[in-house]
Amino acid sequence: MNESDTNSEVAIVIVGGGTAGWLTAAFLQNQLPHTLNRRVAITVIEAEDIPTVGVGEATIPSIRQTLAACGIEEHVFLKNCNATFKQGIEFINWRDDPKIAVGNSYFHPFGDQVMVAGKDATWQWLQLPEDQRAAYADQFSVQAEISKAGRAPKGFADKPFDGALAYAYHLDAGMLAQFLKNLCKRRGVRHIVQKVVEVERNGEGIAAVRLDSEERVSADIFVDCTGFAARLINSDKLNRFNNLSDVLFVDRAVATRLQNESLHDVLGYTKSTAQSAGWIWDIALQDRRGIGHVYSSRYIDDDAARAELAAYVGQPVEALETRKLDMRIGYHDQQWRGNTVAIGLSSGFLEPLESTGIYLIEMANWAMLEFIPRYLAGAQVQGHYNRILHNHYDNIADFLKLHYCLSNRRDTAFWRDNCDPSTIPQSLQANLDAWKAAVPSIYDFDRTTQCFSATNYKFVLYGMGWNGGGDPISGPADYATSMMADLLQRRSKLRDFVLRDTVPTVAYFEALQKL
């Protein structure tokens, strides 16, 4: 690189002012100067008359590190984004349990599984008669118990973004975008409120975008954050979209809001309640709940979906104010092509069941941070970058499908069809075959480019009643007995530690509101 390259400015233009656009701007603005010895000028172009999707209110624990990397203070974020703590997801009615008429549930907690001297006692747990074993999440984690008891994952003395238990947030998507926008503008990000009306292509990449003011904006790197419109990368006819709607059937959502009466209404976990052709999310923020029905339009129509939502919230359907959203399920083959990277809904979307939309934005940003300096130095990075993002998407698609295809619900065609082997990805089927005789192992996954690993799979598999199969373990029975005894002891110690180091959620947010 010659001296003029080193001194020249790198222009990054982000089109789109939703969560993807502003989170990317905040992250790159704060982080790129540490990995690039050139000045970085970031511009966000946002159309005033194209609304953001306005949902995306549950996150997973990686968000803490990402917000910290944006140079954000946790308490400021919590206050400004109406945010609360999330410690996992409770799945209700996802299976048909003849022993329980309605309301069967299991918990997918964040955080590690409780181990015994580094060893997994799942196999020993599976050997116990079903009526003698506690629910998997209650045996191998304390988080369901702690969050259901209304405790926060941390105490007042904990460092920002840290706590006794792993956690993420529930947040107001509109407030998050506004909060990040204000932060970015204060830090020097240029903001243009205009619509991109034309994309001037230059081979694989983009030379410039033209705005409705006629202004022509060029850049070294363009980031497409235009949501499902994918305004920049759709101009590239060679960028194939991998449609996954034959695997993940839901393609629509209808969403509403309910005011909380007090902080006592704030649950520290997302509730996901299965319906006839999808499921309902229930997310508690400090002063309201966001509730939405995600469904498959192949199986029920919008009126039926609204009726199920109305029944869930206990309101007459005519009185319910709702917003309808369409979802395109799948992802673009080339998330990075030429000088253009797609991030957020423009790059793809895999339905919100495990709250991975914002996670994928984060992962794209962390990867870009590594690859932008190499790209600017002339290296070929797009193949590598795209493989990483494909790994993320495929891992998430498998994990989401797991929730559906494990279900023994046969009451509607939606649930029956979800178990059709032709709709199950081969990678998931291969794992399920292996896990008939063995417990999921860390060796089944690549943690660096895959969000969901053995621990997550175990909470869902055994929460859904998967029995593993295979022969009972050989070896001395007293080994299994002592493993289970050790497990109970470790869990009990962990529980005492967590109870000592955490405070009730209500107390945490009352204190926060006084700041």
Ligand SMILES: Cc1cc2nc3c(=O)[nH]c(=O)nc-3n(C[C@H](O)[C@H](O)[C@H](O)COP(=O)(O)OP(=O)(O)OC[C@H]3O[C@@H](n4cnc5c(N)ncnc54)[C@H](O)[C@@H]3O)c2cc1C
């Ligand atoms: C029903 C549903 C539920 C979801 N739930 C979750 C969840 O719980 N957790 C989670 O992590 N994710 C969730 N997601 C995903 C999450 O909402 C998105 O990943 C996130 O909001 C990012 O959206 P975005 O910024 O990519 O797009 P958008 O919010 O759609 O923003 C697009 C932006 O592009 C601008 N724009 C569009 N065209 C142009 C143009 N021509 N010129 C200039 N600007 C333009 C618009 O003005 C807007 O500012 C959910 C998504 C859906 C559909």
